[in-house]
Amino acid sequence: MKWKTKINHPLVLRVEGQLLLIEGLFMLATLPVTYVYRGLYSFSMPFSALVTLLTGFIFLIATRQHRDDTIRSHDGVYIVCISWLVLSLFGAMPYLLSKSVPNFTDGFFEALSGFTTTGATIMTRIESVPKDILFWRSMTQWIGGLAIIVFSLAILPYLGMSGMQLFVSEINGITYDKLHPRVMHTVRRIWFIYLFFTLLETLLLYWGDMDFYDALCHSMTTISSGGFSTRTANIGAFSNYSQVVITVFMVLSACNFSLLLLSLTWKSFTILKNQEFRTFLLYTVFLGIGVGLVLFFVCHKSFGTAFRESFFSVISSFTTTGFFVSDYSVWPTFLCVILFLLMFIGGCSGSTSGGVKIFRHLLFVKNSVLDLRRIIHPNAVLPVKVNDKAISISGVYKHTTFIFVYFLVFLVGAIILLACGIDIETALGASVATLSNVGTGIGDVGPNGSYVFFPQGVKWVLMLLMVLGRVELFSLITLLSRSFWRN
Helix, strand or coil, X not given: CCECCCCCHHHHHHHHHHHHHHHHHHHHCCHHHHHHCCCCCCCHHHHHHHHHHHHHHHHHHHCCCCCCCCCCHHHHHHHHHHHXXXXXXXXXXXXXXXXXXXXXXXXXXXXXXXXXXXXXXXXXXXXXXXXXXXXXXXXHHHHHHCCHHHHHCCCHHHHCCCCHHHHHHHCCCHHHCCCCCCHHHHHHHHHHHHHHHHHHHHHHHHCCCCCHHHHHHHHHHHHCCXXXXXXXXXXXXXCHHHHHHHHHXXXXXXXXXXXXXXXXHCCCCCHHHCHXXXXXXXXXXXXXXHHHHHHHHCCCCCXXXXXXXXXXXXXXXXXCCCCCCCCHHHCCHHHHHHHHHHHHHCCCCCCCCCCCCHHHHHHHHHHHHHHHHHHHCCCCCCCEEECCEEECHHHHHHHHHHHHHHHHHHHHHHHHHHHCCCCHHHHHHHHHHHHCCCCCCCHHHCCCCCCCCCCHHHHHHHHHHHHHHHCCCHHHHHHHCHHHHEC
């Protein structure tokens, strides 16, 4: 049997070169912060930008003679998976050069956590980290929010590529409602709404108790469902006003961006007609009120504090953002269990959230109910419908299989951590927090916790879970299968 890779490697190098150029330009964007907040290691950001840009140019020059610019499905999957590693490799340089992290593993962990919008951190005293490094840390999440692959589509026409394969591979659900027959127009419009929400939140936070630096950093990590903060106390370090603003924008970040854009562009309520979004709002309101009542009557918090912390924590877990305003680990155990389970669900498809996504849970519940009815009425034709559209049997099986594989990967990750001597609560919390790209979990990785105490081998396992969660499992599993590489 002959084995020959199906990957168009010169094409992959060209795309990675373009991605590195984009990353290098974003690094340059941090230089004003470096100039204003000069520190002992101010050279780390400009040097990292120079190396990243130079590498990108070398990749482009090395493949300038390449003529086959057609992206096939194998190329798209491969580029999506490897891009996170390449970008994180160069993104780790500022952490290492500024000595914000002690070793390469921790630097790569912090960078990958940023680009995958996980928000898991190895930093314990965040205020002591240089301002430009924290700004770059927030920017990595902003870049990864809609995925760096979407950003690169703006330059793919220059390479003569359509880019649709990359778009479909990375952004599961955004193409459900195409805003324009050409993907580039859709991407540019999503760019616009993403940037608009970031600037709007920055202004609203700046009008509160945050300075412009903190407001911009938290806006970037909110709209990307990231969770990195410039304070060790996270959002609890800021006023009630700032907490409410961030809560609202966490909800927006969990919405399907294509539906948001349709609603804003055509002045309609398209998103309110979407069953997935309505389910998200229903769960949020119901659980927010329920948890708030428990905090008010059982924990004896004031009415305003109880419901503010309740809705913030529920939405933060639901949207996989990972922000926190208080230590929910001291709440009654069943409330922590609720937040733990919400981390699996995630926001709407086509959003910046991680997790399984509400659409799949909705599909699973509908199919389970119909299966009970099929037992009673075996001859009845009962299709599964979402938004009044019937889902094919193969589609239902595909999403059901995804949920099964997702929980299987979660359990395997938790078992590996247990085998490495991690206590069961922390093992479960770290496994779901990295796989669902939440960052803040339960146990020692809960609020005010850190991943710095994990052995280096365990950190690499957690990084694998981050990537698995970001590329939605099947892409990476496909990449690891033998048939993917078979000629």
